[in-house]
Amino acid sequence: MNNVTILIVTREKNIVNLIRNICHNHNITEVNSSIKAFELIGKQSFDMYLIDYRLPVISGIELLEEIKELQRDKDYTGVLAITSGTSYIFKEEFKNGLFHFILEKPVSTDSFKRVMRNAMIRLNTLKATSLHEISSCA
Numbered sequence: 001m002n003n004v005t006i007l008i009v010t011r012e013k014n015i016v017n018l019i020r021n022i023c024h025n026h027n028i029t030e031v032n033s034s035i036k037a038f039e040l041i042g043k044q045s046f047d048m049y050l051i052d053y054r055l056p057v058i059s060g061i062e063l064l065e066e067i068k069e070l071q072r073d074k075d076y077t078g079v080l081a082i083t084s085g086t087s088y089i090f091k092e093e094f095k096n097g098l099f100h101f102i103l104e105k106p107v108s109t110d111s112f113k114r115v116m117r118n119a120m121i122r123l124n125t126l127k128a129t130s131l132h133e134i135s136s137c138a
Contacts, residue, residue: 007048011033018107019050022116034060034062041070049079077101079102
């Protein structure tokens, strides 16, 4: 899938560099604070959001809640980056569709590729479903 728009929200440059190296054929926007991300999502939507849980001022979960509210009519794929071994904390948010994949830190190339592959499959499925719904209405 080409031309996927991805917003990365993290202060960890090594994660940003890894994503840019692997996803170089997609439109990537990066910000290093939840406040900057909050301003950006008010103006523009993205296909995928890769958000670090630990952000100052507004947490990654709060930011994903805002994205879900702003994009209630548009499908997106959310990826939450968390500290290894803490995924059980976010079970309810995951179940409610606030985010769709967890990327545990420290992030390895293999784990990132696996999450991105699954996220792209999800995006392709969402887009194909939307196109089917549009064509069946015509």
